[in-house]
Amino acid sequence: MVHARRNYGQYCGLAAALDVIGERWTLLIIRELLLGPRRYSDLIAALPGVGTNLLAERLKFLTAEGVLRKVADDQGKDRGYELTEIGRQLREPVLSLARWGLPFLDAPTPEDVVRPHWGFLAVQAMIDDSRVPDRDEAYEFRVDDVLFHVLVRDGSASAVEGRYPGSPTVTAITDAHTFMEIGSKQLSPFGAVVSGRLTLQGDPEAILRVSALLGLVPEGSPDQARGAASR
Incomplete structure (x- = not known):
């Protein structure tokens, strides 16, 4: 009882x-x-x-x-x-809380536990519905041994478990710690690329689009986004 x-x-x-x-x-x-x-x-x-x-x-x-x-x-x-x-x-309330909590994350310590499958929930929380690209495409993420992708179709974006069945527009390869640091804006995706912690494959314009969709570049014109990418 x-x-x-x-x-x-x-x-x-x-x-x-x-x-x-x-x-x-x-x-x-x-x-x-x-x-x-x-x-x-x-x-x-x-x-x-x-x-x-x-x-x-x-x-x-x-x-x-x-x-x-x-x-x-x-x-x-x-x-x-x-x-x-x-x-x-509870899915939407939990994702909203996760999105709300990301800015409170500090840089991870060696004692902090990170699971790669948390990246799948994190990317769902990070999607900004106001910045969905105006074209259909798919972005695949390989976080340690976990695969998932974000699918943009007809003006909406959704996260889907598993490998994208076709050819993704962008492929991102990283580890769980790096992914969460990027999500919490402790580390920019472009800084992660320079440091070798993140590999991005695909058209640079598409990389900017997925970065904007996930709130990882400032809102504004493409030129402003490119400026963020170059820093």
């Missing part, structure tokens, strides 16, 4: 949300499950520092609240936990 928790005792939607997801580690569990079902062992590995009993308690509580559910494959083999429909509604 899940023990009753303290709550704010306020008749307010925000307070009610925090009663469910406001505990420490809860949103990080949600972050992992936004990428798909995860077993208990996967979550322990992805969340260094969480206690085993604490994780078990959080999973039990979120399952009881209908945010998660246990899942099995066709043979009945345990696949761990996945988000329910209510849980999946």
Whole structure:
């Protein structure tokens, strides 16, 4: 049985949300499950520092609240936990919080843990819908051993897991630490290229377009963007 928790005792939607997801580690569990079902062992590995009993308690509580559910494959083999429909509604709030939090990141220390799959969520958070290119193209990212791409179609952009099935307009190859440093603007993509930490393949104009889409160059004219690229 899940023990009753303290709550704010306020008749307010925000307070009610925090009663469910406001505990420490809860949103990080949600972050992992936004990428798909995860077993208990996967979550322990992805969340260094969480206690085993604490994780078990959080999973039990979120399952009881209908945010998660246990899942099995066709043979009945345990696949761990996945988000329910209510849980999946947290995607945009979590991405918005991640976008809001990026400027608070300092340069990483040797003790900081970075997972390459976090780059997939980070790029979703970084997409600026007001700066979508006026042409269809695809940008592929290889962050350590994780592949994903941003697909621009009909004036909208979306992040998709896996390799782009055709020829991407731009390919970016880097490691997880560098990707997160770029996302938090601790490091410019062009500085990362010069230092050898990032490889960019593709047309220079397309590289500027994807950089603008991800908020990595100042808003303004192409000439201003080129000026940022040359610094």
